Every structure is written in C-alpha cells, then in structure tokens.
Amino acid sequence: RFGERRAKAERMFSLMDGFLKNDPLSLQKDILNHVEYTMARSRFNFDDFEAYQALAHSVRDRLIERWHDTHVYFKRTKPKRLYFLSLEFLMGRSLTNSVINLGIQDQYAEALNQLGFEFEVLAEQEGDAALGNGGLARLSACQMDSLATLDYPAWGYGLRYEYGLFRQVIVDGFQHEQPDYWLNFGNPWEIERIHVTYEVKFHGTVEEVDMNGKKQKVWVPGEMVEAVAYDNPIPGYGTRNAINLRLWAAKPSNQLNLEAYNTGDYINSIVNRQRAETISNVLYPDDRNHQGKELRLKQQYFFVSASLQDIIRRFKDAHNNFDELPDKVALHLNDTHPSLSIAELMRILVDEEHLDWNKAWDIACKVFSFTTHTVVAEALEKIPVDLLESLLPRHLQIIYDINFKFMEELKKKIGLDYNRLSRMSIVEEGAVKSIRMANLAIVGSHVVNGVSKLHFDTLKTRTLKDFYELWPEKFQYKTNGVTQRRWIVVSNPSLCALISKWLGTEAWIRNADLLTGLRDHIDNTDFHQEWKMVKKVNKMRLAEYIEAMSGVKVSLDAMFDVQVKRIHEYKRQLLNILGIIHRYDCLKNMDKNDRRKVVPRVCIIGGKAAPGYEIAKKIIKLCHAVAEKINNDADIGDLLKLVFIPDYNVSVAELVIAGADLSQHLSTAGHEASGTGTMKFLMNGCLLLATADGSTVEIIEEIGSDNMFVFGAKVQEVAQMREKGSISKVPLQFSRVLRMVRDGYFGHEDYFKSLCDTVEIDNDFYLLGPDFGSYIEAQAAADKAFIEPEKWIKMSILSVAGSGRFSSDRTIQDYAERTWKIDPCRCPL
Ligand code: AZC
Numbered sequence: 001r002f003g004e005r006r007a008k009a010e011r012m013f014s015l016m017d018g019f020l021k022n023d024p025l026s027l028q029k030d031i032l033n034h035v036e037y038t039m040a041r042s043r044f045n046f047d048d049f050e051a052y053q054a055l056a057h058s059v060r061d062r063l064i065e066r067w068h069d070t071h072v073y074f075k076r077t078k079p080k081r082l083y084f085l086s087l088e089f090l091m092g093r094s095l096t097n098s099v100i101n102l103g104i105q106d107q108y109a110e111a112l113n114q115l116g117f118e119f120e121v122l123a124e125q126e127g128d129a130a131l132g133n134g135g136l137a138r139l140s141a142c143q144m145d146s147l148a149t150l151d152y153p154a155w156g157y158g159l160r161y162e163y164g165l166f167r168q169v170i171v172d173g174f175q176h177e178q179p180d181y182w183l184n185f186g187n188p189w190e191i192e193r194i195h196v197t198y199e200v201k202f203h204g205t206v207e208e209v210d211m212n213g214k215k216q217k218v219w220v221p222g223e224m225v226e227a228v229a230y231d232n233p234i235p236g237y238g239t240r241n242a243i244n245l246r247l248w249a250a251k252p253s254n255q256l257n258l259e260a261y262n263t264g265d266y267i268n269s270i271v272n273r274q275r276a277e278t279i280s281n282v283l284y285p286d287d288r289n290h291q292g293k294e295l296r297l298k299q300q301y302f303f304v305s306a307s308l309q310d311i312i313r314r315f316k317d318a319h320n321n322f323d324e325l326p327d328k329v330a331l332h333l334n335d336t337h338p339s340l341s342i343a344e345l346m347r348i349l350v351d352e353e354h355l356d357w358n359k360a361w362d363i364a365c366k367v368f369s370f371t372t373h374t375v376v377a378e379a380l381e382k383i384p385v386d387l388l389e390s391l392l393p394r395h396l397q398i399i400y401d402i403n404f405k406f407m408e409e410l411k412k413k414i415g416l417d418y419n420r421l422s423r424m425s426i427v428e429e430g431a432v433k434s435i436r437m438a439n440l441a442i443v444g445s446h447v448v449n450g451v452s453k454l455h456f457d458t459l460k461t462r463t464l465k466d467f468y469e470l471w472p473e474k475f476q477y478k479t480n481g482v483t484q485r486r487w488i489v490v491s492n493p494s495l496c497a498l499i500s501k502w503l504g505t506e507a508w509i510r511n512a513d514l515l516t517g518l519r520d521h522i523d524n525t526d527f528h529q530e531w532k533m534v535k536k537v538n539k540m541r542l543a544e545y546i547e548a549m550s551g552v553k554v555s556l557d558a559m560f561d562v563q564v565k566r567i568h569e570y571k572r573q574l575l576n577i578l579g580i581i582h583r584y585d586c587l588k589n590m591d592k593n594d595r596r597k598v599v600p601r602v603c604i605i606g607g608k609a610a611p612g613y614e615i616a617k618k619i620i621k622l623c624h625a626v627a628e629k630i631n632n633d634a635d636i637g638d639l640l641k642l643v644f645i646p647d648y649n650v651s652v653a654e655l656v657i658a659g660a661d662l663s664q665h666l667s668t669a670g671h672e673a674s675g676t677g678t679m680k681f682l683m684n685g686c687l688l689l690a691t692a693d694g695s696t697v698e699i700i701e702e703i704g705s706d707n708m709f710v711f712g713a714k715v716q717e718v719a720q721m722r723e724k725g726s727i728s729k730v731p732l733q734f735s736r737v738l739r740m741v742r743d744g745y746f747g748h749e750d751y752f753k754s755l756c757d758t759v760e761i762d763n764d765f766y767l768l769g770p771d772f773g774s775y776i777e778a779q780a781a782a783d784k785a786f787i788e789p790e791k792w793i794k795m796s797i798l799s800v801a802g803s804g805r806f807s808s809d810r811t812i813q814d815y816a817e818r819t820w821k822i823d824p825c826r827c828p829l
Pocket residue numbers: 133134135136137139286287288335373374451480672673674675676694
C-alpha cells in the first residue's frame with residue numbers, strides 16, 4: 001500500500017510543472033484562463049470588474065501555493081503556535097497588498113499593460129472587507145500582516161459576517177446606514193473549506209452522570225449549528241510564509257431534527273434550520289457598547305467554540321498529552337469579546353478530556369493572554385447571567401466555579417475586604433446580575449496587556465487597579481503599531497519610492513527602524529523638492545476624490561487638514577467643527593489686507609457614527625450644516641472649505657492619509673487607549689495636531705513636541721478640572737461659536753440644542769470649553785509653520801523618520817517574545 005501511494009504521488013507530482021511562474025507572459029495566460037474558466041466570460045469581451053476578478057484569482061493561486069507550503073512546514077516542524085482570536089478584522093482590500101507582499105507587482109503591472117489594462121484601475125474595482133468597526137479591528141489586520149512577515153507560526157480566527165460594517169450614506173447631511181453585502185459579487189480571497197466544519201451547541205441542560213465511579217457533568221444541548229471554515233491567506237513580505245485567517249460562517253446543522261421531519265412539518269423545520277445562518281450574518285456596528293444582546297453572545301460563543309474545536313483537534317493530531325498544551329499553543333484574546341474561550345477550554349479539558357479541574361486551570365492560565373483596548377471601566381463588557389444560563393448553561397456553572405476558587409484565593413491574600421472582593425468578582429451582583437468579561441479574561445490569562453504606555457498607567461492606577469495590585473507581574477503593555485507595508489508601500493507608492501531612493505535600500509519595508517536614516521538628508525534641498533512633489537501628487541488624488549464625492553473644488557495650495565476616525569464625543573470632532581466656525585468667524589471679521597496673510601485651509605472630516613448614537617449623528621449633521629454655509633460663501637472662497645468624506649473605510653483612509661498635510665487627534669487626555677491613526681499619518685509625513693493622549697505621548701518622545709502641535713489639558717489636569725469645575729477657563733470665543741450654533745446661524749437650532757448642551761459649562765465632560773483656547777493656539781502655530789515651506793517639510797521628514805517605532809512589526813515581536821513565547825518558523829524557499 002505504501003508503494004502504491006508513493007507511485008500515485010510521484011505520478012501526480014510529475015504532472016505538475018512545479019510552481020506557478022511569475023513572468024509577465026505566464027501571468028497573462030493565467031489571467032485569461034480565469035476570465036474564461038472561472039468567470040466564464042469570453043476572452044474578447046470582459047469589463048474591468050471581470051478583469052479584476054480574473055486577476056484576483058490568479059493572485060489567489062499564487063497565495064495558495066505559499067499558504068500550503070507554510071502549513072506543511074508548520075505541521076512538520078511543530079513549533080509553538082499562536083492563535084489570535086478576534087471578533088473583528090478590518091482587512092480592507094487585498095489585491096495590491098498581496099502582489100506587493102508576493103513581490104510580483106512589477107510583473108503584474110507589465111502583464112496587464114500588455115493586455116491593455118492598468119493595474120491601479122483594476123485595483124479600484126475591489127470592495128473593502130470591513131469585518132470590524134474601528135481601531136481594534138484595523139489593528140488586528142495590521143498585526144496579521146506583521147505575524148506573516150516576521151514568520152511567526154500564527155493563525156487568526158474570526159467571524160465571516162455576511163454583512164460587514166454598514167455603508168454610510170449621507171442624505172441632507174444626515175447619516176443613513178445601508179447594509180454592506182460585500183459577498184454579493186463573490187470573494188476571490190477566501191477559500192471555502194466545506195469539509196472543515198464543527199457542530200456548535202447552544203441551550204439545553206446540564207446533567208450529571210456517573211463515569212467509572214466519578215461524577216461527570218454532561219451538557220445536553222438544545223440547539224446545534226454548524227460552523228464552516230473560510231480561509232483567507234495572509235502573505236508575508238520578503239518571505240515565503242503565508243499564514244491563515246480562518247473565518248467561521250454559520251450553517252444549519254447536519255444533525256437532522258428527525259422528530260420535526262417525522263411529524264410532518266417539513267417546511268417549517270427547514271425554515272427553522274435556515275435560521276442558524278443568522279448567527280454570523282451581521283457585525284454589530286457599535287464599537288463600545290455590547291451589553292447584553294442575545295445574538296451577540298451567540299456570535300461570541302459560536303466563534304469561540306468553532307475555533308477551540310479546531311485548535312484542539314490540530315493539537316491532538318500532533319501531541320498526545322495536554323501537559324504540552326502551554327508549550328505548543330498560545331491563545332490570544334483580542335479584547336474581551338472572545339473571553340468565553342476560557343470557560344470553553346475548561347469545559348473541554350474537564351468535561352470532555354476528563355482532566356482534573358486544578359490541572360486544567362493551570363493549563364488554561366498558561367495558554368491565555370489578553371489585550372484590552374479600552375480605558376474606562378464602564379465600557380467593559382458584561383453579560384447578564386440569565387442570558388448566559390439559558391444559552392450556555394454549562395459555561396455559567398464553570399464561570400461560577402472559576403469565580404468561587406478565585407474569591408477563595410483572594411480572601412486568603414487580602415482578607416475580608418468585601419468592597420474589593422465584590423469589585424474584583426467575575427460575577428456582578430447588581431440590579432441585573434452579570435458576568436464581567438474583563439474580570440474573567442484577567443483571572444484566566446497569564447498576561448494582561450495595555451496598548452500604550454499611558455494606557456498601561458491608566459489600567460494600573462484606575463481601571464484595573466485592584467487586579468494590578470494583586471498580580472503586578474501579569475500586567476504589560478505593547479504600544480500599538482501599524483504596518484508600513486499597507487500604510488506606505490500600498491497606499492503611498494510615490495513616498496515609498498522616494499524613501500527607498502534616499503535610503504538607498506528597500507530594507508525599511510521589513511525593518512522600519514531604518515527610516516531614521518532619512519534624518520541624514522534633512523538639509524538636502526533636492527530631497528525637499530522631491531518630498532514636496534510627492535505630497536502634491538497625493539493631494540491631487542485626494543482633491544479629485546473630494547470633488548467627486550462632494551462636488552467641492554479645493555485648492556492644492558491650501559493646507560489639507562484631516563480628522564478621520566469613528567465619531568465619538570471623546571474624540572471631540574465637535575471641537576474641530578467649533579474651531580472651524582471660529583476660523584470662519586475671524587475671516588468674516590477681517591479686512592482684505594489681513595485676509596491675504598491667511599493660510600487657506602481645506603478641513604476634511606470623515607467617520608461613522610454607531611447607528612444608535614444620537615449625539616454622534618448630530619455631530620455629522622452639524623459638520624454638513626457648517627460646510628454648507630462656508631462652502632457657499634463666495635466672500636470666503638478658497639480661504640476655507642469644509643468637506644465631510646462619506647463612508648470612511650480602509651481604502652478611503654489610504655487615499656486621505658497620503659494626501660493630508662495636517663491631521664487632528666483631539667481626544668480628551670486619558671480617553672484614547674492608544675490611537676493608531678496618529679501612526680499612519682506620521683508615516684505619511686503628515687504633521688499631527690494632537691492632545692497628549694494615548695500613542696501621541698510616545699510619538700512626542702520619538703520626534704519631539706517641536707515637530708508637532710500639541711495642545712490641551714494633560715491627563716493629570718483633566719481629573720482636577722473635572723473635580724473643580726472649569727468655568728473660569730472657558731474662553732469667550734468658545735461661548736461665542738457655541739452661541740452661533742444655538743442661535744441657528746447654521747439652521748436646525750432645535751436639532752442641535754441637545755448637542756450644544758453636552759458642552760455647556762456644567763455639562764462639559766470632555767472639556768471642549770477649557771481646551772478651546774489652547775486648541776486655537778495650536779491651530780495658529782500650524783498656520784504659521786505652513787507658510788514656511790522649508791520648516792514644514794523638515795517637520796514632515798522628521799515625522800516619517802521617527803515613525804519606525806510605530807510599526808506593528810515592533811509590537812508583534814514584543815508580543816512574541818514577552819507574551820506568547822513563540823519563535824519565527826520560516827518556510828524554506
Ligand atoms: C480602540 C481604541 O479606542 C484605540 O485607542 C486603540 O488604538 C485601538 O482600539 C487599538 O488598540 N478600541 C476599539 O476600537 N474598540 C472597539 C471595541 O472597537
């Protein structure tokens with residue numbers, strides 16, 4: 001039999017002529033084959049979208065080769081693996097990123113040229129994969145890119161939502177949400193694995209059975225759903241490795257409910273089965289508030305159960321003793337969303353693998369690590385006990401058991417300090433008895449991470465103080481990073497070429513620390529000229545986009561000033577808009593002579609508001625109302641424009657960030673855990689106007705506060721100001737612009753009333769009033785710097801030169817060494 005198998009393998013091997021070839025002619029043949037055999041279109045008649053799809057399929061073939069080899073290699077060498085569990089991944093587009101990471105961009109460009117197509121034009125046909133909300137989700141995507149590039153043996157696990165984050169449509173200045181049915185036209189980047197499926201159980205009861213004289217809990221489920229795997233290859237740059245992002249979709253279970261069929265209700269039983277699919281249907285569009293929704297909990301457990309079954313199966317294929325689990329598997333919880341994994345792993349180890357509780361717990365704690373992305377304790381997830389009891393009865397018992405043991409241990413350490421015990425308990429006894437997911441994650445993990453130095457300090461001294469005092473050794477931070485592959489190489493090709501030229505190497509694409517080399521040319525005027533040209537080209541692209549989206553023509557001489565991110569009160573887009581009103585007001589009161597000295601501005605704002613977040617939606621409307629007034633004021637002309645870019649997403653970000661001169665990061669100090677937009681703008685030579693919050697504090701350390709515009713209350717001051725009340729510190733200009741809004745200068749005064757109320761003196765939680773004066777000063781400093789192009793360009797160069805530390809490669813390496821304890825595993829060529 002062995003001989004037979006071998007002969008078969010040899011024959012198959014001889015039929016394949018090695019790897020796919022990457023010369024332009026072979027690429028052309030492959031693309032045309034896909035036009036004909038995959039798209040079923042005629043080779044003489046296909047449009048740009050079909051060309052994109054055929055192109056994507058040819059890239060996918062090449063990805064699959066590497067992805068296969070990488071798996072085989074991991075399987076053979078059995079390294080310790082990392083499993084990155086996240087309910088959200090904001091991948092954006094894949095085409096350009098893939099060909100760049102595969103190292104075959106030029107070949108493709110040439111191949112397409114000869115066929116009469118332009119690569120960039122086809123790339124525009126791709127829609128975004130938007131399986132996430134904001135910072136946390138894009139961070140996961142950047143980290144996957146770094147894991148692949150640094151050769152770590154890692155897999156990502158997530159959910160394959162049929163509807164990604166809603167599409168934002170603006171009608172009359174109001175946000176409307178439309179479904180993002182991103183799979184409508186097929187998704188060439190995924191591989192459906194119809195044979196990789198697992199049953200996921202819900203509801204039912206827990207029974208106790210006698211097993212060889214030992215009592216054993218058995219969960220008898222009331223509902224079953226099937227999880228099907230969809231694999232998304234993630235290629236590394238400058239390596240053959242391509243890792244996997246496995247996303248689960250829900251399908252009706254194959255375990256037929258025979259009774260329903262036999263009782264004759266055939267139609268209804270099919271309809272009921274079909275309902276299973278709703279579990280993975282839609283991404284919750286709320287990025288901060290996930291409290292107590294049954295479907296959300298179902299999604300979380302569906303995800304956790306499928307992923308853990310898959311992980312444990314793979315572990316058991318290669319190892320036969322669970323003692324080895326912590327040496328072979330690291331499970332990372334990206335925020336609290338996958339925290340049920342801890343209870344699930346305990347259930348598997350104790351109920352199914354019959355390990356003793358203490359042993360299982362010891363293993364679990366060694367395997368899990370956790371990163372929190374939030375600052376305020378109130379934003380931490382809670383699940384009502386009633387809900388959990390009905391949906392996951394066995395897990396509730398396990399969580400109670402975990403908590404009981406934890407409380408016993410805690411009492412031994414801190415005595416009967418009931419206040420503290422109740423704060424730290426996993427179970428919250430309140431009006432609604434709930435499970436605190438963060439507490440579960442902390443208790444069950446061996447490392448708890450913050451996402452910036454400042455965030456870490458906040459966790460230690462405020463949010464997680466009790467836990468920090470108990471287990472200081474558990475707490476770490478890894479300052480976030482973003483991938484320079486996506487945020488320079490893919491999105492800003494002209495800057496990429498310029499950097500490589502002046503550094504004399506492309507090595508910075510794998511080692512961003514080399515960007516500091518740009519400092520060597522800081523006084524070179526040729527370099528400055530080229531730098532300026534690059535920004536100009538990118539501003540042209542952005543100006544065209546703005547005109548197409550909003551009809552507003554903008555001047556390239558103006559400073560492009562951008563604030564793009566989710567709309568939140570703490571991110572203070574309202575401060576920006578009030579600042580713009582102030583600018584407008586000043587311009588209106590200026591004589592001609594003075595106006596001549598003014599730096600023209602194009603203010604660009606973009607971002608989505610959670611559908612139920614009233615105040616955020618009012619901010620969007622206010623932005624449009626103000627824009628309408630300003631943009632139609634012929635007297636002001638090009639001196640000031642305001643545009644709202646609708647439907648902000650990853651691909652829009654690529655365009656906007658590359659074309660920005662100035663970017664704004666205005667969170668009230670102490671509220672932004674990190675912020676990663678800062679890093680993307682920094683890498684693109686855009687100057688930052690920012691509060692000393694989150695990642696900005698570390699950016700200041702790296703490039704110096706004289707290379708950016710820092711303003712506003714510091715973290716320590718914020719607490720004091722809130723205590724004292726801050727009436728005396730609110731400048732007159734602030735009251736004046738607020739009055740303009742209240743008095744209906746921009747119309748809709750009734751609608752904006754509640755928005756204005758949020759920043760009235762006694763109500764101004766995010767301190768817009770007290771920070772207004774220093775905000776206006778920082779804006780003036782930016783204007784002043786902009787009229788000295790030499791100075792501005794140097795600041796811009798120094799921003800990029802200092803951005804190396806904010807590469808996700810650095811973050812991932814740090815996680816690998818200090819948290820996950822994994823080593824690179826590089827698939828040989
Ligand atoms: C965000 C934080 O708000 C942001 O400061 C941080 O940079 C980012 O995570 C990555 O760590 N948090 C979220 O996006 N949170 C959710 C639930 O979406």
